Amino acid sequence: MSSVPDILWYTRTPNPTPLGLASQLGWFHDEFRADGIKIFTLEETPDPVLRQSRNDHHLPNSFRQGGNVPAIWARSQGAASRVVGLNWLDEYQGIVSLPGSGVLSPRDLRDRRIGLPLYSNRIESRRSEALHGFLVALEQAGLSLGQVEVVDVAVEPDGAEVTDAKLRHSQLRSSQTEYELLVQALRRGEVDAIYLKGDRGLQLTHEVGAQVVFDISRDPDPLVRAHNGTPRPITVHQSLIDEHPDLAARFLARILAVEQWAARHPDETLAYISRETGGEVPWVRRAYGQELHRRQGIDLAATSVRALETQKAFLLKWGFIQRDFSIGEWIEPDLLERARALSKGLAAVL
Numbered sequence: 001m002s003s004v005p006d007i008l009w010y011t012r013t014p015n016p017t018p019l020g021l022a023s024q025l026g027w028f029h030d031e032f033r034a035d036g037i038k039i040f041t042l043e044e045t046p047d048p049v050l051r052q053s054r055n056d057h058h059l060p061n062s063f064r065q066g067g068n069v070p071a072i073w074a075r076s077q078g079a080a081s082r083v084v085g086l087n088w089l090d091e092y093q094g095i096v097s098l099p100g101s102g103v104l105s106p107r108d109l110r111d112r113r114i115g116l117p118l119y120s121n122r123i124e125s126r127r128s129e130a131l132h133g134f135l136v137a138l139e140q141a142g143l144s145l146g147q148v149e150v151v152d153v154a155v156e157p158d159g160a161e162v163t164d165a166k167l168r169h170s171q172l173r174s175s176q177t178e179y180e181l182l183v184q185a186l187r188r189g190e191v192d193a194i195y196l197k198g199d200r201g202l203q204l205t206h207e208v209g210a211q212v213v214f215d216i217s218r219d220p221d222p223l224v225r226a227h228n229g230t231p232r233p234i235t236v237h238q239s240l241i242d243e244h245p246d247l248a249a250r251f252l253a254r255i256l257a258v259e260q261w262a263a264r265h266p267d268e269t270l271a272y273i274s275r276e277t278g279g280e281v282p283w284v285r286r287a288y289g290q291e292l293h294r295r296q297g298i299d300l301a302a303t304s305v306r307a308l309e310t311q312k313a314f315l316l317k318w319g320f321i322q323r324d325f326s327i328g329e330w331i332e333p334d335l336l337e338r339a340r341a342l343s344k345g346l347a348a349v350l
Helices: 018-024 027-035 068-076 125-140 167-187 198-207 238-243 245-256 258-264 266-277 281-288 302-317 333-347
Strands: 007-012 038-041 062-065 081-087 093-097 113-118 149-154 194-197 211-215 232-237
Touching (some): 018 027, 018 245, 018 258, 018 266, 027 038, 062 245, 068 125, 068 232, 081 245, 081 333, 093 125, 093 198, 113 167, 113 194, 125 194, 125 211, 125 302, 149 167, 194 198, 198 266, 198 281, 238 245, 245 333
Parallel strands (some): 007 038, 007 062
Antiparallel strands (some): 062 232, 093 194, 093 211
16 A cells, blocks of 8 residues: 555536535535545646546545546546546526527427537537537427528637636636537527536526527426436546545545435535526526535436446547446445445534
């Protein structure tokens, strides 16, 4: 076993995650302060090589929670990551059009132009979300992708990735800009329908007076609702599990403890998540539901695992990843059980 690391790293996307709540509550620092282990987020470092681990998970002693598309992509590229937990939180997912467009329902999409976000040199998480959303809507109407016109909408300012030393602010700005550029394409008449999601997507839907052609989040089948944001996996580098399973379990236990804390603190949970997403509290509540504070649990439920498998198959079929791999072999259940035992003791004091 190697020496105890000086630093543990973690990262999360600007979305509602139990890891993000634990971070804002300062629990990781509390847990490891006595050990002399420093806790840093990848958003804090100016080093672009380290920051890249947000996507490729190359950095030892690191945790990540966020969209499943980058996590699946990294694993397909051979990343030494393991899934140690999943969080399921449904969110607004709307196919929207403008009044007067004649697109009122999924069947009206036939022979119309659908806008898909286009990136240069990036993992196409949002494009995969949009494509999935349109495919679901088209299937509801008995249509196929071949019966619509796909229009690529460039969503990177000046055709380049957003870079900023304050990466967390940059992430929020980037995701907001992407939706705004899609909305601009809709308003200019370049496309007839777009896909928007989350609190910012819902807010834009209302601000521009768009009509919801189809709301994927209302489908009763969880596997239909599954997309990049559902479920959101917690991944950890294999080396930390192998060399320091006690540290990995303690870190994960702090994330698990969020579930009971959030259930007891609904208003605070809503406020913290609003900070995570950069959205306004009323839109966060509407986009993620009144039970948001009761949806902060971590598990490896069969439905969530099946959804992850469904996502991987979708990404492989549509060319978002090139290599297949086993979801079962990717998942590490033992660490979750070890962390769960530790979290029971934490729940009484947090």
